[in-house]
Amino acid sequence: MLARDCFIAQAGLHLRLFRGHVSGMARKKNSSAETTRPRILDAALRLFARHGYAAVSMRQIATDVGVQAGTLYLYTPDKQSLLFELLQTHMQGLLDELATLPEAPSPLAALEDFTRFHIRFHRARRDAVFISYMELRNLEAEYFRKIEAMRQRYEAHLETVLERGKSAGLFVIPDTKLAAFALIAMLTGVNTWYREDGRLSLTRVEDIYWQMVRKAVGA
Amino acid sequence: MLARDCFIAQAGLHLRLFRGHVSGMARKKNSSAETTRPRILDAALRLFARHGYAAVSMRQIATDVGVQAGTLYLYTPDKQSLLFELLQTHMQGLLDELATLPEAPSPLAALEDFTRFHIRFHRARRDAVFISYMELRNLEAEYFRKIEAMRQRYEAHLETVLERGKSAGLFVIPDTKLAAFALIAMLTGVNTWYREDGRLSLTRVEDIYWQMVRKAVGA
DNA sequence: GTCTATAGCGAGATAGAC
DNA sequence: GTCTATCTCGCTATAGAC
Numbered sequence: 001m002l003a004r005d006c007f008i009a010q011a012g013l014h015l016r017l018f019r020g021h022v023s024g025m026a027r028k029k030n031s032s033a034e035t036t037r038p039r040i041l042d043a044a045l046r047l048f049a050r051h052g053y054a055a056v057s058m059r060q061i062a063t064d065v066g067v068q069a070g071t072l073y074l075y076t077p078d079k080q081s082l083l084f085e086l087l088q089t090h091m092q093g094l095l096d097e098l099a100t101l102p103e104a105p106s107p108l109a110a111l112e113d114f115t116r117f118h119i120r121f122h123r124a125r126r127d128a129v130f131i132s133y134m135e136l137r138n139l140e141a142e143y144f145r146k147i148e149a150m151r152q153r154y155e156a157h158l159e160t161v162l163e164r165g166k167s168a169g170l171f172v173i174p175d176t177k178l179a180a181f182a183l184i185a186m187l188t189g190v191n192t193w194y195r196e197d198g199r200l201s202l203t204r205v206e207d208i209y210w211q212m213v214r215k216a217v218g219a
Numbered sequence: 220m221l222a223r224d225c226f227i228a229q230a231g232l233h234l235r236l237f238r239g240h241v242s243g244m245a246r247k248k249n250s251s252a253e254t255t256r257p258r259i260l261d262a263a264l265r266l267f268a269r270h271g272y273a274a275v276s277m278r279q280i281a282t283d284v285g286v287q288a289g290t291l292y293l294y295t296p297d298k299q300s301l302l303f304e305l306l307q308t309h310m311q312g313l314l315d316e317l318a319t320l321p322e323a324p325s326p327l328a329a330l331e332d333f334t335r336f337h338i339r340f341h342r343a344r345r346d347a348v349f350i351s352y353m354e355l356r357n358l359e360a361e362y363f364r365k366i367e368a369m370r371q372r373y374e375a376h377l378e379t380v381l382e383r384g385k386s387a388g389l390f391v392i393p394d395t396k397l398a399a400f401a402l403i404a405m406l407t408g409v410n411t412w413y414r415e416d417g418r419l420s421l422t423r424v425e426d427i428y429w430q431m432v433r434k435a436v437g438a
Numbered sequence: 439g440t441c442t443a444t445a446g447c448g449a450g451a452t453a454g455a456c
Numbered sequence: 457g458t459c460t461a462t463c464t465c466g467c468t469a470t471a472g473a474c
Contacts, residue, residue: 054274185408216435
C-alpha cells in the first residue's frame with residue numbers, strides 16, 4: 001500500500017523527466033538513447049518469459065542489453081514498472097489489433113475470424129502471452145486491476161460473438177461465459193506445444209482448431 | 220542427478236537417525252517430528268503457488284511452519300528438492316487416480332469419465348496444478364525430464380481414448396494429438412476462473428464442459 | 439529437534455565521476 | 457548517457473549450542 005503509492009509517484013516523475021529531455025533537445029546524433037529503452041524492454045520480456053519475473057535480476061537484463069545495471073534506472077524507475085509496461089503494451093496491442101478485424105457478415109464468420117486471430121496473435125507474441133498469464137500475481141493491486149480489465153474487454157468480444165450466434169439460432173451453447181472461457185483456454189493452449197519445425201504449419205493448426213471450435217458451439 | 224542421489228542419501232540418513240532416537244526412548248510426547256515434514260511440504264506448495272518458486276524464500280516457508288529457517292534443512296537438502304518432490308508427488312497422484320477409473324463400456328463413456336475426472340482432480344489440487352505448469356522451467360534438466368515423462372503418460376491416456384472412438388466411427392477428429400492437447404487445455408482452464416462461491420456448482424460445470432467436449436469430437 | 443548466529447553471496451537501487 | 461563504486465538488504469545454507 002505504501003510501496004504502491006511510492007511507486008506511482010516515481011513512475012509519474014520519471015515520465016516527466018524523460019519527456020522533457022526528448023522534447024528539449026533537437027539533436028539526434030547519438031541514437032543509442034532512442035534504441036536503448038526498447039532494447040531493455042525486449043530483453044526483460046525474453047528473460048521474464050524464460051526464467052520468471054522473480055528469478056531475473058536487473059543485472060541479467062543489463063548484461064543482455066550490454067549496459068551496466070545502474071544504467072537501467074535511467075529508463076525505468078524500478079523492476080516492477082518494467083513488468084507492468086510489458087503487460088500493458090501487450091494487452092493494448094491485443095485490443096488494438098482485435099479492433100482492426102473487419103466486420104464479419106455472420107456470427108459464424110466472426111467466430112472463425114476470432115479463432116484464427118487469437119491463434120496467430122498469441123503465437124507471434126508467445127513470450128508476452130506467457131508473462132501475462134504467469135506474472136500477473138507479481139503486480140501490485142492497482143496495476144493488476146488495470147491489466148485484468150483489459151483482459152475482460154477481450155473476453156467480452158468473444159462473448160458478444162457467441163451471444164449473437166446463439167440468438168440467431170446458429171449456435172447451441174449451454175452457457176455463454178463458460179464457452180468463452182473454454183474456447184480461449186483451448187486456443188491459447190496452442191502455445192504450449194506448437195513448434196515452428198513441427199509436422200504442421202500454423203495455418204493448418206488454425207484449420208484444425210477452427211473445426212473443433214465450430215463443432216464445440218454446435219454450428 | 221548428483222543432487223538427487225545426494226537427497227536420497229541424506230533423507231535415508233535422517234530417517235535412520237530419527238528412528239534411532241525414537242526407538243531409543245519410550246516417550247512419544249513430542250510428536251512434532253512426524254508432522255513437521257508434511258507441514259513443510261504443505262507450506263511450500265501453497266507459497267510456491269501463490270508467489271512463485273523464485274519469489275519464495277526458505278525463511279518464509281519456515282515462518283509459515285513455525286520453525287527457524289535452519290530447521291528446514293533437516294528435512295530437505297535444498298529448495299530445489301522441495302519443488303521436485305511436490306511436482307513428483309502431484310503427478311504420481313494424478314496417474315494413480317487415473318488408473319483407478321473403472322473400465323468404461325464405450326469410448327464415449329471413457330471420454331466422459333476422463334472429462335469429469337480431469338476437472339475434479341485438477342480443481343481439488345489447484346495449487347499443485349499451477350506449480351506443475353508454471354515452475355517446470357525452474358527444474359534442473361534431469362528432474363524436468365522425469366516430470367515431463369509423467370505428463371506425457373497422462374496425455375497418452377486421452378489420446379488412446381480418442382483413437383478408439385475414432386476407429387469405431389464414433390468420433391470425428393481431424394488430428395488425435397491436437398484434439399488431446401485442445402481438450403486438456405480447455406478442461407484445465409476451469410481452474411483459472413472457477414470460484415467455490417460462484418453461480419455454478421462444480422458438478423454443473425462438469426456437465427457443461429462435457430457437452431462441449433462431446434460436441435467438439437463430433438459425438 | 440530446534441534454536442541462534444553467521445558465512446558468503448547477490449540482489450535492487452543510488453551517487454557521482456567522466 | 458554510461459560508467460564505477462557502493463549502500464543496504466535479504467537470500468541459501470551451514471555450524472554449533474542446548
